[in-house]
């Protein structure tokens with residue numbers, strides 16, 4: 001499943017908090033952004049994370065491999081963490 005795989009990024013920048021040259025990026029559970037570990041931690045800590053995960057599993061089971069997530073909660077815009085890099 002694409003959300004559980006870490007990628008070496010094409011340019012090394014987080015697409016959400018704009019952290020530069022991070023070691024690896026992972027796809028957001030809420031949308032299709034490639035995000036850094038800090039943004040991923042913020043997603044995991046978010047109350048909607050379980051909902052997003054369950055929805056993706058449901059879509060995948062239904063054969064929809066192009067599901068793009070339930071949408072990014074506004075409080076996670078820009079990372080949702082203190083952003084010190």
Ligand SMILES: [Zn+2]
Nearest residue numbers: 014017036039
């Ligand atoms: Zn980030």
